[in-house]
Amino acid sequence: xxxxxxxxxxxxxxxxxxxxxxxxxxxxxxxxxxxxxxxxxxxxxxxxxxxxxxxxxxxxxxxxxxxxxxxxxxxxxxxxxxxxxxxxxxxxxxxxxxxxxxxxxxxxxxxxxxxxxxxxxxxxxxxxxxxxxxxxxxxxxxxxxxxxxxxxxxxxxxxxxxxxxxxxxxxxxxxxxxxxxxxxxxxxxxx
Numbered sequence: 001x002x003x004x005x006x007x008x009x010x011x012x013x014x015x016x017x018x019x020x021x022x023x024x025x026x027x028x029x030x031x032x033x034x035x036x037x038x039x040x041x042x043x044x045x046x047x048x049x050x051x052x053x054x055x056x057x058x059x060x061x062x063x064x065x066x067x068x069x070x071x072x073x074x075x076x077x078x079x080x081x082x083x084x085x086x087x088x089x090x091x092x093x094x095x096x097x098x099x100x101x102x103x104x105x106x107x108x109x110x111x112x113x114x115x116x117x118x119x120x121x122x123x124x125x126x127x128x129x130x131x132x133x134x135x136x137x138x139x140x141x142x143x144x145x146x147x148x149x150x151x152x153x154x155x156x157x158x159x160x161x162x163x164x165x166x167x168x169x170x171x172x173x174x175x176x177x178x179x180x181x182x183x184x185x186x187x188x189x190x191x
Contacts, residue, residue: 031130031131031132031147032060032062032080032121032130032131032132032133034058034060034084034121034122036060036061037058037059037060037080037082037084038058038059038060039055039057039058039059040054040057040058040059040081041059044057044059044081044111045111046081047102047191049102049191050083050102052099053083053088053099053101053102055087055088056083056084056085056087056088057081057082057083057084058081058082058083058084058087059079059080059081060079060080060081060082060121060131061079062078062079062080062106062133062141062144064136064139064141077108077109077138077139077140078106078107078108078114078133078139078140078141079106079107080104080105080106080107080117080121080131081104081105081106081107082104082105082117082120082121082122083101083102083104083120084122085099085101085120085123085124085125086123088101101120102191103116103117103118103119103120104116104117104119104120104121105117105190105191106144106162106171108169113190113191114169114170114171114190115162115170115171115172115188115189115190116188116189116190116191117129117131117146117188118146118159118160118173118188119146119148119159126150126151126152127148127149127150127151127152128148128149129146129147129148129149130145130146130147130148130149131144131145131146132144132145132146132147140164141164142163142164143161143162143163143164144161144162144171145158145161146158146159146160146161146162147159160173160174160175160188161173161174162174162188170190171188172188173188
């Protein structure tokens with residue numbers, strides 16, 4: 001629901017969200033805002049396949065949002081590293097061939113891979129990916145929801161939710177509720 005609201009409309013939205021919160025209904029978790037992602041530091045260790053895309057690689061901190069269960073945002077212990085395709089193609093000719101970009105990674109504070117996302121972030125034109133971390137515990141999202149925004153005839157679709165496995169300290173794709181055969185897009189193993 002993308003709409004422009006006047007100041008009074010914003011007050012109505014705030015009142016509705018406040019009412020839902022008091023009623024025990026949780027608003028959907030906020031997604032990662034690509035505008036807040038930073039260029040990758042020179043000392044960030046990445047697999048060799050990332051080398052040609054280093055200048056377009058961005059790091060996005062996953063941090064708990066204020067209002068979910070705490071008063072102020074807590075620093076995250078997980079970060080998303082992705083090649084921003086728009087940044088990569090910005091200075092290339094319009095007819096430049098599409099690259100086979102490495103898939104985004106979830107890394108811990110030490111740089112250890114926790115999972116690989118099954119879709120480019122923030123965009124794999126014409127599609128876009130929304131990443132919504134939630135159910136926070138000790139600075140680690142216990143669940144990460146993935147929603148693909150697609151203008152294609154089939155429209156938007158969800159990818160398997162990633163759930164934190166504390167025993168092995170990795171994310172695992174939650175099993176789908178349907179009996180569909182698993183596709184290669186469900187593979188979130190680290191490279």
